[in-house]
Amino acid sequence: MNSHDQHVESSDGTRLALRRLGAGDPVVLVHGSGGGLHSWAAVADQLAPDHEVWMPARRGYGPSDVPPGTKSFAVETADLLAVIEAARQRTGRRVHVVGASYGATLALHTASADPRDIRSLAIFEPPLFAAGPEIAPLLDRYRAAFERDDAPAMAAALHEVTRVPAEIVAALAAGAGDRTPDPVEARRAAIGWLHDLEALAGDSTDIARWSSITVPTLLLAGADTWEPMPTMMNALATAIRPARHLVWTGQSHFVTMTAPTLVADALRQFFAEVSAAQPSSGDPTGTATATR
Template sequence: MNSHDQSIESTDGTRLVVRRLGVGDPVVLVHGSGGGLHSWAAVAEHLAHEHEVWLPARRGYGPSDVPAGTKSFRDETADLIAVTESARRSSGRPVHLVGASYGATAALHTVLADPRPVRSLAVFEPPLFAAGAEIAPPLERYRAAFDRDDAAAMAAALNDVTRVPAEVVAAIAASAGDRVPDPVEARRSAVGWLHDLEALAQDSTDISRWSSIAVPTLLMAGADTWEPMPTTMATLAATIPAARYLVWPGQSHFVTMTAPTLVADALRQFFAEAPPL
């Protein structure tokens, strides 16, 4: 399906590149760490038959701007409010806001700050356990490895944050085989991860703050994702009033890539059941 890219300016002048495709009620898909314009592509293709899909590259991830200074979730929130407002103005209709992983945390912050442009919220496995002071040591290790372009040391620092089990890390490495990452894309991802870690280090692990979210909310998770994500998601489901909680058997934290049709179908059904405008 045809798409086109446009720029949206955030409140501090940061330029955000957004990819748009499809026609219908607007959906904003927010990517996780290490992602970009491509992250939701497979899901977006399914949704675009019935929805106008907006795919922003978050600040810190090219082709959007990479501002100097330390990033925070205040920046992410301002950016997503700018994107959702643009989508709302363009269509005349409020937005279905969807986030995966770190992008889900950013979406939660955004709805808490300003729910007005948002018709519904869907989040997949936000890493709410990975925040605050405990992120500072791996952040500094990552920064040092980033400065010397040491990919292995960067990956090791990230594993301390994401808590991916060693066997999963090994399986991912084995599946990659001899393929060498594109150096430009790898560096773009590394830059984005650095800024995301900065925001996480300033954030809180307090899940109770999300209890005031009142928009229709869908929580999504994979049954095979490792702890502490399942416990985190169960706590979040008990915290947001009337949130719907969907757990996919046989899926893990990578479901948006491994089973995009499953994700798109769940989102389409959720959007269709949202209260009428």
């Protein structure tokens, strides 16, 4: 299916590149750390026959702007609201917002700050445990490694942030074999990670704050994702009372890449249920039945 690349300007003038495809109710897919325009492609292709899918590259990730200064969730929330507004204006419909990993944390911030144009929220494994002052030393380590272009040291710092078990790190390395990443792409991801860590270090691990969210919410997780993610997802399901909580057996934090059909099917079903409960402008709490 044909896609269209365009830009949206945020409130501070930052230009955000995005890819748009399909037609129908608008869906904004928000990528995680190290991602970009390509991150949601396999899922987007499956949603596009009946949805207009918007995939922005977040600030700090080329070809979007990489502004100077320290990044925060406040500025990224303004970015995402600009994309949501553009999708709402183009289609005349409120927007389904989907976030994965760091992108899920950003989606939570955005739905909490201004839910007016958000029709539903789908959240896949936000690293809410990786925030606040304890991240600051890891940010400093990562920044020092970044400045000397030390990829192994950058990766080591990131593994401490994400708490990926050593055996999974080893399995990923073995799977990569002798392939070396494209240097331009690797540098782009490294810059993005640096700015994401800045925002995480300035954030909080308080999960109770998300109890203010009342839009229909779907929480998604893989049963094989490592702790503390499962415990944190259970806490998030308790905090967001309208939330449904779907856990995929045999899947992990990489499910959007390893099983995109599974993800797309779950999202399509959720969107259909929300649409059935909100036939027009809708009741923002129309799917408040929790299934744990």
